[in-house]
Amino acid sequence: xxxxxxxxxxxxxxxxxxxxxxxxxxxxxxxxxxxxxxxxxxxxxxxxxxxxxxxxxxxxxxxxxxxxxxxxxxxxxxxxxxxxxxxxxxxxxxxxxxxxxxxxxxxxxxxxxxxxxxxxxxxxxxxxxxxxxxxxxxxxxxxxxxxxxxxxxxxxxxxxxxxxxxxxxxxxxxxxxxxxxxxxxxxxxxxxxxxxxxxxxxxxxxxxxxxxxxxxxxxxxxxxxxxxxxxxxxxxxxxxxxxxxxxxxxxxxxxx
Amino acid sequence: xxxxxxxxxxxxxxxxxxxxxxxxxxxxxxxxxxxxxxxxxxxxxxxxxxxxxxxxxxxxxxxxxxxxxxxxxxxxxxxxxxxxxxxxxxxxxxxxxxxxxxxxxxxxxxxxxxxxxxxxxxxxxxxxxxxxxxxxxxxxxxxxxxxxxxxxxxxxxxxxxxxxxxxxxxxxxxxxxxxxxxxxxxxxxxxxxxxxxxxxxxxxxxxxxxxxxxxxxxxxxxxxxxxxxxxxxxxxxxxxxxxxxxxxxxxxxxxx
Amino acid sequence: xxxxxxxxxxxxxxxxxxxxxxxxxxxxxxxxxxxxxxxxxxxxxxxxxxxxxxxxxxxxxxxxxxxxxxxxxxxxxxxxxxxxxxxxxxxxxxxxxxxxxxxxxxxxxxxxxxxxxxxxxxxxxxxxxxxxxxxxxxxxxxxxxxxxxxxxxxxxxxxxxxxxxxxxxxxxxxxxxxxxxxxxxxxxxxxxxxxxxxxxxxxxxxxxxxxxxxxxxxxxxxxxxxxxxxxxxxxxxxxxxxxxxxxxxxxxxxxx
Numbered sequence: 001x002x003x004x005x006x007x008x009x010x011x012x013x014x015x016x017x018x019x020x021x022x023x024x025x026x027x028x029x030x031x032x033x034x035x036x037x038x039x040x041x042x043x044x045x046x047x048x049x050x051x052x053x054x055x056x057x058x059x060x061x062x063x064x065x066x067x068x069x070x071x072x073x074x075x076x077x078x079x080x081x082x083x084x085x086x087x088x089x090x091x092x093x094x095x096x097x098x099x100x101x102x103x104x105x106x107x108x109x110x111x112x113x114x115x116x117x118x119x120x121x122x123x124x125x126x127x128x129x130x131x132x133x134x135x136x137x138x139x140x141x142x143x144x145x146x147x148x149x150x151x152x153x154x155x156x157x158x159x160x161x162x163x164x165x166x167x168x169x170x171x172x173x174x175x176x177x178x179x180x181x182x183x184x185x186x187x188x189x190x191x192x193x194x195x196x197x198x199x200x201x202x203x204x205x206x207x208x209x210x211x212x213x214x215x216x217x218x219x220x221x222x223x224x225x226x227x228x229x230x231x232x233x234x235x236x237x238x239x240x241x242x243x244x245x246x247x248x249x250x251x252x253x254x255x256x
Numbered sequence: 257x258x259x260x261x262x263x264x265x266x267x268x269x270x271x272x273x274x275x276x277x278x279x280x281x282x283x284x285x286x287x288x289x290x291x292x293x294x295x296x297x298x299x300x301x302x303x304x305x306x307x308x309x310x311x312x313x314x315x316x317x318x319x320x321x322x323x324x325x326x327x328x329x330x331x332x333x334x335x336x337x338x339x340x341x342x343x344x345x346x347x348x349x350x351x352x353x354x355x356x357x358x359x360x361x362x363x364x365x366x367x368x369x370x371x372x373x374x375x376x377x378x379x380x381x382x383x384x385x386x387x388x389x390x391x392x393x394x395x396x397x398x399x400x401x402x403x404x405x406x407x408x409x410x411x412x413x414x415x416x417x418x419x420x421x422x423x424x425x426x427x428x429x430x431x432x433x434x435x436x437x438x439x440x441x442x443x444x445x446x447x448x449x450x451x452x453x454x455x456x457x458x459x460x461x462x463x464x465x466x467x468x469x470x471x472x473x474x475x476x477x478x479x480x481x482x483x484x485x486x487x488x489x490x491x492x493x494x495x496x497x498x499x500x501x502x503x504x505x506x507x508x509x510x511x512x
Numbered sequence: 513x514x515x516x517x518x519x520x521x522x523x524x525x526x527x528x529x530x531x532x533x534x535x536x537x538x539x540x541x542x543x544x545x546x547x548x549x550x551x552x553x554x555x556x557x558x559x560x561x562x563x564x565x566x567x568x569x570x571x572x573x574x575x576x577x578x579x580x581x582x583x584x585x586x587x588x589x590x591x592x593x594x595x596x597x598x599x600x601x602x603x604x605x606x607x608x609x610x611x612x613x614x615x616x617x618x619x620x621x622x623x624x625x626x627x628x629x630x631x632x633x634x635x636x637x638x639x640x641x642x643x644x645x646x647x648x649x650x651x652x653x654x655x656x657x658x659x660x661x662x663x664x665x666x667x668x669x670x671x672x673x674x675x676x677x678x679x680x681x682x683x684x685x686x687x688x689x690x691x692x693x694x695x696x697x698x699x700x701x702x703x704x705x706x707x708x709x710x711x712x713x714x715x716x717x718x719x720x721x722x723x724x725x726x727x728x729x730x731x732x733x734x735x736x737x738x739x740x741x742x743x744x745x746x747x748x749x750x751x752x753x754x755x756x757x758x759x760x761x762x763x764x765x766x767x768x
Contacts, residue, residue: 009536024283025263025281025537027536039310043555051583071307071310074301074304074333077604093331093605093623095604095622110369111349111623111641125413128387129367129369129385129405129641131640145407145412146405146407147387147405147659149641149658149686151686151704154734155736155743155745156655156657156683156685156745157637157749158736158742158745158748159748159749160736160737171412171413173407173433174407174433175403175431175451175659175687177686177687177705189412192433192435192451193705195687195705209705209721225416230411230414233412236415237415239413239415280521281519281537295566298539298557299555327563327566330557330560330589348607349587366607367605384627384643385623385625385641399669401661401663401668402643402661402663427668427669430661430663430689431659431661431687431689431707448663448707449689449707449721480667480672481672487667489670493669493670493671495669
């Protein structure tokens with residue numbers, strides 16, 4: 001009953017693959033391209049124009065791209081100029097601002113906002129209520145948990161934005177603040193409620209407010225139910241990932 | 257002017273009590289039951305299907321139940337399989353995921369998300385911006401304040417979820433992280449911005465990151481305006497509660 | 513393609529300036545006044561009635577005012593009784609509850625909620641995901657960053673609300689909890705992830721959980737790219753502000 005083409009508004013310049021489905025009440029602006037088999041649920045806005053649209057008669061709408069096989073749930077707002085890869089999955093009320101570049105197989109949770117001008121790799125998962133500031137650079141397989149914010153202004157307010165860099169496989173637990181000067185290596189774990197700035201090497205366990213290095217994550221006493229070390233996590237988790245944990249021959253882990 | 261039956265879509269298999277009101281733009285899917293006098297405001301989705309609906313032709317829609325005398329404000333999304341008692345009250349943009357079981361007289365604030373597979377007692381209040389992870393177990397009269405998250409994965413990412421347990425009458429202040437292994441007794445207070453794991457007995461005042469036991473809450477120097485101890489709080493607060501604070505003969509408090 | 517007057521519902525008692533634009537799907541209730549050149553985007557609710565509307569036949573709708581030259585983005589909900597000045601700018605899904613008084617040139621970010629009965633000056637900026645509790649009093653040029661909450665109940669739950677007071681030019685970084693008894697002076701900076709109660713003088717740098725005074729902000733080693741002290745910030749930042757930083761003759765700073 002959802003795809004009844006009621007109240008759908010699609011610009012004539014939009015390029016929607018015939019196999020894509022668009023939910024009721026969704027608005028698709030100019031210069032939007034949506035790939036094969038992607039579903040956009042109800043009451044979304046795709047290609048939301050930036051400020052200039054409302055006040056500047058010479059506004060030009062940039063291209064907005066969503067790849068194939070995605071599922072965009074209801075009430076999402078994807079701004080003009082966003083580029084999203086294949087197999088995207090979103091929660092409700094998610095927002096992707098202009099000039100965000102998002103790889104393939106990512107998920108963006110309910111109420112999560114990517115504030116634009118950020119680059120995100122493949123297979124990243126943003127859970128609900130994550131806020132990613134402008135200029136953030138995020139690798140592959142990075143998971144970020146609720147109420148965590150990546151900020152970008154060390155002396156607020158300033159006009160000197162700097163975005164944090166998060167290495168592949170790194171996990172950022174709930175309610176962390178990542179400061180704009182943070183440069184986090186690969187395969188790190190940032191404990192919940194930490195406030196993190198500065199440089200951290202690969203395989204760091206990071207904790208506190210301000211956060212400090214607590215040791216090599218792969219040596220920390222985090223064990224799975226079989227008594228095996230949990231980190232590096234790819235050996236213990238593969239749901240939705242492009243590997244089979246029991247068949248990993250070369251372990252995906254930090255360089256030794 | 258709200259209930260004009262514009263753009264309302266109601267499945268033929270939905271069982272809506274004749275005294276219930278459904279706001280404009282609201283969608284009600286299959287197998288939803290809504291009780292007497294309940295109001296669902298505009299642009300809500302009741303019985304939102306899970307992932308399988310979009311991709312699996314054999315999807316079967318589970319039952320979704322909302323009791324009587326409720327007020328569901330605009331832009332709420334209640335998933336298929338949720339069971340909500342009587343006298344529910346919600347803010348805007350709230351989300352209740354599949355298989356959540358919620359008792360009577362609860363309130364769910366604006367932007368709050370119950371992520372599913374959780375059990376919640378009666379007279380609980382989730383303020384705005386609360387995130388309740390899967391498998392959480394919450395007693396009666398539990399109040400949770402903004403930006404607090406109940407998590408469920410101790411070694412992210414893993415496939416071993418564990419949900420926290422929160423005893424009746426316990427208050428969790430703003431911006432806390434409750435870890436999946438937390439088991440909090442009754443009549444506790446968790447101070448703002450705490451990070452809480454492990455076991456805490458009834459009547460604990462819990463504080464810090466990581467949180468520690470600071471003493472019996474009922475002995476802590478929290479006083480009301482008349483110089484009387486505030487905790488256990490039922491003796492000082494009864495708005496919306498099923499007792500009259502001035503008539504409490506047997507004080508509702510922790511067992512001595 | 514946005515202002516097609518589809519599905520717009522406007523009460524006959526609303527006073528909408530002819531130059532204002534109202535987006536598709538927006539509902540405007542009784543006794544709403546909207547000023548010249550203001551744009552209300554799609555799917556907003558302006559003049560959302562309070563609880564009584566639903567249950568009390570004698571409900572009277574208070575006046576709701578939005579000034580001129582504003583931009584209210586999609587899915588905002590402005591309650592009846594709110595008074596908003598000129599040049600307001602909002603993100604998506606923002607909520608302003610009843611009896612909020614907001615000055616001119618303010619911005620309210622995506623998912624941000626002003627919970628009502630609060631007073632906010634001019635040129636304030638609430639970024640995304642800010643929660644402002646009832647009874648908060650906020651001066652001019654105050655910026656508040658994501659996941660920060662201003663609370664109002666020192667002994668939850670109680671019936672004794674007290675709202676915090678935030679002096680002009682003060683900056684509250686991400687993920688802070690401001691307690692209801694906080695009275696913060698002008699030109700202060702509260703560091704990210706702090707928990708703040710009590711009194712702080714003008715020009716304080718405030719940090720920690722619980723937060724403490726770390727020294728005069730204007731003496732702290734925060735420098736801009738030219739090696740000049742960043743605080744007081746008006747000398748280094750003027751985007752959208754009613755001054756030109758290079759022409760400031762009398763520096764806007766804390767009283768010496």
